[in-house]
Amino acid sequence: MKRVKGDEDACSSSSEGPTESCKKVRKLQPSKEKHQEEEEETDVDLCEFGFDWALLPQEILLNIFQFLPLLDRAYASQVCRGWNQAFHMPELWRCFEFELNQPASSYLKATHPELIKQIIKRHSNHLQYVSFKVDSSTESAEAACDILSQLVNCSLKTLGLISTARPSFMELPKSHFISALTVVFVNSKSLSSLKIDDTPVDDPSLKVLVANNSDTLRMLKMSSCPHVSPAGILCVADQCHGLRELALNYHLLSDELLLALSSEKHVHLEHLRIDVVSENPGQHFHTIRKSSWDAMLRHSPKFNLVMYFFLYEDEFGPFFREEVPITHLYFGRSVSKDVLGRVGVHCPRLVELVVCANGLRPLDEELIRIAKRCTQLSAIGLGECEVSCSAFVEFVKMCGRRLSQLSIMEEVLIPDHKYNLDEIHWEVSKHLGRVWFPDMMPTW
């Protein structure tokens, strides 16, 4: 990522003869061009061609500009007309991330409003991969919608709506948001990736999405969209046969959905991410039939099933009673020994496991069972849990080198008659085949 310094002089000095410019070119850019012929040519030949910076071909400028962050590119664009033209080449405006922050709610800078105006005016039809990052203020979410509504000439392939703090899209009047979003759905017609977590998107707008983009949609992330119903997402699965990645909340998951995703017409699913979130203690969750999971697995044998659980300890009743093809499992709140025991029995495809908290009784048995039964396990993270050092060493021994990620808080390990904390890291390192230490927190 080499910066081209001193260009201003070379480019704007029309008073300098070609020889002077050539010398500068040689000094500054020894071999920027990789073209064979030019490498073989001598310096004199270059000068004979009257080479100077102003004549640098646009394709090369484009290549260079792509390495520059936007601000630097903008400075470069002010050097001369040719570079200004290059700055506005469509290829440089395919991707853009609008950062919408207010000083009262964020420490970070926002995309300049003038720049936004320029982009909409000159480049909206070049945009293909767009994301909006908004802070916690409603103003920022409104600004995002405002821009969305103006993307009439766009044929977007990717759209991401990202709240960087509180989900401010949820605070907008629903109709306002929907109408802005629908502009994109209707005009783009070739949306491939859509990330709309934590937004007030609803069933009708999903219908619009499907009506216009069913052939191209491959990725849909819509966790925590409370206005969508299971029927709404089923419509997407039924029509968008190219869908490869899906992220949603558990309340939208149904047997029908899984069957739709496993239908013959449907491509192999690659990632399914499900957030299981409890609104109130004692919430009841429905069950998914094992036959539905089996159908999924038959249709897409390599798919990743990622589940994030944010439940109270006593809400796990319906889960892990039968075999389920989970590959990546995250417990964001405390989870009981009993449930972890069930995980060991019913999750043979498990690849990653993260437990935020458990309690003050050792998870020795449960861990060893997981090591034995979850033969694909390669990453594990334990927070506020307890495991005796011996059991932990046993666990690591059984998993061996497949454990590429072992993140255990130091407090988790309980020294016993066999190992103390200083010895354990050697034992574990031995079995892992690399140097390992538990995670530490400052204690001063």
Next chain:
Amino acid sequence: MVGNTIHWFRKGLRLHDNPSLKESIRGADTLRCVYILDPWFAGSSNVGISRWRFLLQCLEDLDTSLRKLNSRLFVIRGQPTDVFPRLFQEWQTSQLSYEYDSEPFGKERDAAIQKLASEAGVEVTVKVSHTLYDLDKIIELNGGQSPLTYKRFQALISHMDAVESPAEIITAEVMRKCATPISDDHDDKFAVPSLEELGFETEGLATAVWPGGETEALTRLERHLERKAWVANFERPRMNANSLLASPTGLSPYLRFGCLSCRLFYFKLTDLYRKVKKNSSPPLSLYGQLLWREFFYTTATNNPRFDKMEGNPVCVQIPWDRNPEALAKWAEGRTGFPWIDAIMTQLRQEGWIHHLARHAVACFLTRGDLWISWEEGMKVFEELLLDADWSVNAGSWMWLSCSSFFQQFFHCYCPVGFGRRTDPNGDYIRRYLPILKAFPAKYIFDPWNAPESVQKAAKCVIGMHYPKPMVHHTEASRLNIQRMTQIYQQLSCYRGLGEHRAQPAETTANSLKIRLESLEESKQIPITNLIGNNIMCFFYSGRGHAAVKRSSEDLTPGGSNKAQRQTSN
């Protein structure tokens, strides 16, 4: 030639292990020990009453000890750059001594004073004694860079020369012919001020739980070692409800002010270990407390922006929320979560909380629940916490908010569960939040879940006598895990990972790249482990997963992708 020496106390408020003072006395005819009162904390002016009181007690103690040597402490108000030229003149100073201050602001201040001293023909004597090692030597050993991980730091320490022995205590014998000219009006001009004189309201102020001063510090050290010897166990003690309360053997504030020499503590600990364990080589973990402190001093010493996010090369740029109202609730212990509020209350009242309590409240403020910047939390601790100095405080906050060094953000402390597991009976809550005293243990950590009858019986209705919880923890932590995941996905985009990238973010582009490179400082700690977010974060965004590699190529067109491909390996 009369040798008139000034010793300048800043930290290092002690007479034991004070090599710069000792050196200063040698060959001097007169000694004057000064303390300059304004500005006090180099670089920070945000100091609460507990910290002032502790300092004043330290100064009183110094004055008392100096009296026994026929000397006194001279407390002078003003800025060092104004005060010193005047003193040099008045006292015909030939030598100035002070303990080395490794913090960037301190180094700048001292450079200015050294210049003034050389202009006045005053010789300057500086010695390292606030840290175990000469920090510049550690940095040198690491190729000129401060170590960025604690593991790396420990590895460097194990290759350093032995810690220097503490200097002997200043006694009458050490003083010998050196005298202190004390005027009749010394108390008028140079006495240690009282809290009232400094403008504080002291009515209703409870007695200090942590009394300041070298005398107290040394007593505590003896007690601390006695207890360790009695237990004959040098392992980290298991956390229980009692650990949360202030301990008479706690030493951290005394180390911070320098009432207790870290080197003295180090050697005494080593001696005791050898005696009890009949083993000559203690493990590094024995000095955990001291080494953490040392680590943060080392990482901070060359980074003037260590206490900021913006422009700080070791800090991840996280889009924290600006929310003064929420911050105030946290700072004042009004979050509605008894565990958090009790901890903040203890902090405000006493000036010290257990390190796990710190983790709990720091997590709650930043990446756990409120998503507020660690800089805000750091400022509150600066005001209230007795043992928080610039380097250690900023470093710990960055650590606890997963903004640097430590990136295992999956581990989130639950403001209900964690407290309940630590103190099942709830006595800690009852002690610091008497309004909740009558709640049964079952509900005391989440009183909003208690039936109305229970609340009425406890004479404390949630929403009226005690606030409702200010966030829905499950929802907040779900959101925040997403946020952190997003941020760390961006960090790894330079490795060609990340399933949704529009373009490299302006503010983070170059600094991230530098940071990623500097993080990978040891072959033993591969970069993926340090970032450590393959857990639930990147597993499905790359790392050899063919399908997603395809989709990330789809997401970014040929041109821009080249930029990413070029910088990935």
